Amino acid sequence: MIEGLLGGLVGLLTFKNMALLVLGCGLGTFIGMMPGLGPVTAISLLVPAVLSLEPASAMVLLAAIYYGAMFGGSTASVLINAPGESSSVPTTFDGYPMARKGLAGKALALCAWGSFAGGTIATLLLMLAAPTLAAWALTFQAPEYFALMVLGLTAVAAFAEEGGALKALLTTVLGLMLATIGTDIADGVERYTFHVADLADGISFVLLAMAAFALAEAMLAALRNQPVSEEARRAARGDVGSLRLTRDDVREVAPTMARSSAIGFLVGVLPGAGATIAAFMSYAVERNLARGARRDEFGRGSRRGVAAPETANNAAAGGAYVPLLTLGIPGSGTTAVILGALVAMGVQPGPRLFADQSQMFWTVVASMYVGNVILLVINLPLIPWIARTLAIPERMLVPLILLFCMIGVYLVSFNAFDLWVMIGLAVLCLGLRLLDYPMAPMLLGFVLGKLMEENLRRALIVNDGSFAFVWERPVTAGLLAVSAICLLAPAIARAARR
Amino acid sequence: MTRIQAERLVALAILAFSLGYFLLAFTIKVPPGPADSPFSARSFPFGLGALGMVLSFALLVKPPPGQPVGVAAFAWGRAAGLLALMCAYALTIGFLGFVVASALFLAAGFGILGERRPLVLAPVAGGTALGFWVVFELLDVKLDWGVFGRISG
Numbered sequence: 001m002i003e004g005l006l007g008g009l010v011g012l013l014t015f016k017n018m019a020l021l022v023l024g025c026g027l028g029t030f031i032g033m034m035p036g037l038g039p040v041t042a043i044s045l046l047v048p049a050v051l052s053l054e055p056a057s058a059m060v061l062l063a064a065i066y067y068g069a070m071f072g073g074s075t076a077s078v079l080i081n082a083p084g085e086s087s088s089v090p091t092t093f094d095g096y097p098m099a100r101k102g103l104a105g106k107a108l109a110l111c112a113w114g115s116f117a118g119g120t121i122a123t124l125l126l127m128l129a130a131p132t133l134a135a136w137a138l139t140f141q142a143p144e145y146f147a148l149m150v151l152g153l154t155a156v157a158a159f160a161e162e163g164g165a166l167k168a169l170l171t172t173v174l175g176l177m178l179a180t181i182g183t184d185i186a187d188g189v190e191r192y193t194f195h196v197a198d199l200a201d202g203i204s205f206v207l208l209a210m211a212a213f214a215l216a217e218a219m220l221a222a223l224r225n226q227p228v229s230e231e232a233r234r235a236a237r238g239d240v241g242s243l244r245l246t247r248d249d250v251r252e253v254a255p256t257m258a259r260s261s262a263i264g265f266l267v268g269v270l271p272g273a274g275a276t277i278a279a280f281m282s283y284a285v286e287r288n289l290a291r292g293a294r295r296d297e298f299g300r301g302s303r304r305g306v307a308a309p310e311t312a313n314n315a316a317a318g319g320a321y322v323p324l325l326t327l328g329i330p331g332s333g334t335t336a337v338i339l340g341a342l343v344a345m346g347v348q349p350g351p352r353l354f355a356d357q358s359q360m361f362w363t364v365v366a367s368m369y370v371g372n373v374i375l376l377v378i379n380l381p382l383i384p385w386i387a388r389t390l391a392i393p394e395r396m397l398v399p400l401i402l403l404f405c406m407i408g409v410y411l412v413s414f415n416a417f418d419l420w421v422m423i424g425l426a427v428l429c430l431g432l433r434l435l436d437y438p439m440a441p442m443l444l445g446f447v448l449g450k451l452m453e454e455n456l457r458r459a460l461i462v463n464d465g466s467f468a469f470v471w472e473r474p475v476t477a478g479l480l481a482v483s484a485i486c487l488l489a490p491a492i493a494r495a496a497r498r
Numbered sequence: 499m500t501r502i503q504a505e506r507l508v509a510l511a512i513l514a515f516s517l518g519y520f521l522l523a524f525t526i527k528v529p530p531g532p533a534d535s536p537f538s539a540r541s542f543p544f545g546l547g548a549l550g551m552v553l554s555f556a557l558l559v560k561p562p563p564g565q566p567v568g569v570a571a572f573a574w575g576r577a578a579g580l581l582a583l584m585c586a587y588a589l590t591i592g593f594l595g596f597v598v599a600s601a602l603f604l605a606a607g608f609g610i611l612g613e614r615r616p617l618v619l620a621p622v623a624g625g626t627a628l629g630f631w632v633v634f635e636l637l638d639v640k641l642d643w644g645v646f647g648r649i650s651g
Contacts, residue, residue, distance in 0.1 A: 164562065166553060166556055166557055166562065167557070167562070169553055170512060170550070170553045170554060170557065173516075173546055173549050173550045173553060174512070174550070176542075176546050177516075177519055177543075177546050177547075177550065180542060180543050180546065184526075184539040186539070187528060187529055187538060187539040188529070189526060189527050189528065189529065189539050190526075191523075191526050191539060191543065192519075192522060192543075219577055219580065219581075222573065222576045222577050222580055222611065223572040223573055223574070223576070223577045224572065224573070225572075225573040225576060393613075394611065395608060395611035395612045395613045396608060396611075396613065396622065398580070398607070398611060399580075399603070399604050399607025399608055399610075399611065400604070400626065402580060402583075402584060402603075402607060403600055403603055403604055403607070403626075406584065406587055406588075406603070407596075407600070407630065410591065411634075411639065416588050416589075416591060416592060419584070419587070419588035419591075420585075420588055423581070423584050423585060423588065427581065431508065432508070434569075435501075435504060435505060435508055435564070436564055437508075453542045456537065456542070457537040457541075460536045460537045461535065461536060461537060464536065465535075465536025465537075
């Protein structure tokens with residue numbers, strides 16, 4: 001393991017990879033800070049640019065954007081009470097009250113150190129867990145992979161908001177349907193192309209990611225028409241106060257960060273759970289553990305209330321890499337975009353990744369350690385300046401995001417047809433989002449669709465068309481049983497509450 | 499339109515889409531050999547179409563409760579303007595070329611969203627489009643200048 005990590009460091013310490021790492025941290029922080037724009041949007045926007053890179057360099061950049069955006073999301077939460085994405089929502093509960101008390105700098109420093117602790121501990125746990133899980137997964141065959149994908153897709157529904165499980169399942173199915181457009185590889189026949197040559201290769205994943213996240217988000221911002229808030233103007237003046245933490249602060253939040261790192265990592269590993277649940281869960285744990293006056297501070301500017309969700313959501317980002325890299329199963333919308341980018345570059349994440357491209361894995365792990373340090377060292381002193389970007393008015397930002405999406409998709413194929421498809425899908429996604437249909441399951445379904453069909457096909461052909469593999473293979477049966485539990489759990493919980 | 503009505507309308511649209519998807523699966527031409535196979539190019543679409551119909555029907559019958567969407571407060575004109583602008587960009591990028599189409603897109607987009615200062619609007623739009631072009635040139639990605647490239651020879 002140490003040998004692998006050292007090899008990864010050697011792979012990382014090139015000018016190009018280090019420059020990409022710094023760039024990714026900076027870009028991620030900047031985009032993640034914009035209200036409404038989270039890591040999935042940040043990565044979607046930049047996927048076209050990374051497709052020309054070597055896979056290891058691309059992964060270094062995408063990973064840096066991911067945790068940079070997680071870090072950046074906290075800034076808007078604390079300063080203007082507008083979380084960049086859902087996993088930063090609990091940070092507003094105590095971060096914004098701290099800012100109102102003139103302690104914005106301290107809250108931001110807690111976020112930065114929490115992100116650092118969560119990211120670093122999660123990378124350590126990733127390093128320990130991933131090889132073991134990958135070695136076990138090497139025994140998997142088509143039925144197990146099919147069952148694993150079913151679990152990945154159904155778990156998203158289990159963690160959906162109340163009443164949202166059906167919608168999450170439906171958008172998953174829509175994503176799977178979109179994945180069937182194009183030429184079926186096994187039979188060599190076209191499906192749902194309507195004899196349009198431009199559809200023969202199917203819909204590009206970059207296009208769907210842009211349409212579902214970046215474009216739809218920008219259109220939503222245009223629809224809502226919110227002016228720059230007074231808080232944003234104040235933050236833009238760069239007056240955030242001292243960023244220094246005292247010994248008492250450290251004593252108060254160190255155990256919180258340790259607990260939240262563990263919670264965040266474990267929740268992040270679960271398919272479908274992700275950073276949002278990790279952040280809320282760790283916040284709830286800390287509030288329940290607090291006693292007396294400390295408990296009363298929650299919701300009014302508790303230091304533990306800021307540190308817990310920020311630590312957990314970064315740890316969850318590290319945890320999400322475990323199923324992605326070892327099983328090839330993304331557990332969230334963000335890792336689905338990363339998986340799609342890797343597949344587009346000809347890399348198939350999964351247990352073979354360790355055997356065939358271990359250098360890439362260790363380079364990414366090394367980049368996570370170094371990247372977390374870079375985030376802390378570079379971004380922390382720059383927070384007062386970075387905060388100025390919060391005052392960029394939407395009337396300037398929205399057209400820039402739209403143009404970025406159009407250019408990103410156009411440059412992949414130099415085909416205006418793709419722009420039309422993206423605009424159509426963006427309108428569809430916007431309509432669905434207005435009624436709270438989640439988009440991440442659609443992307444997960446789209447990314448996993450072809451693999452899922454291929455593994456089901458293989459499993460059925462090997463078993464002479466019989467579905468007996470569902471109950472005859474213990475791992476397959478176990479994974480499908482967990483999927484069924486995931487599907488039924490929300491209904492059972494509702495019934496129990498009644 | 500109430501939230502429940504909107505939910506039902508969307509569920510109905512997805513039900514119709516799933517039905518169409520299911521029926522179109524019959525038109526997928528399966529080669530003679532694989533037709534006898536337990537799994538053909540039609541199998542997965544059949545399953546997905548059926549699943550889509552079941553789930554959308556469930557949503558149609560019992561739509562989940564939710565907050566009103568508040569569509570009356572939305573700036574529909576701005577969104578429609580941006581949508582039209584994106585369509586115009588897709589139509590004209592081949593003719594006008596990357597830089598001019600992108601600069602016009604940005605200038606019009608800023609204008610639609612309320613930026614009226616020409617001294618802000620023009621330099622930001624033109625500068626950004628040119629900036630993108632320079633970056634892509636450095637990356638050795640050649641972007642077409644459209645009709646302007648042909649005029650200049």
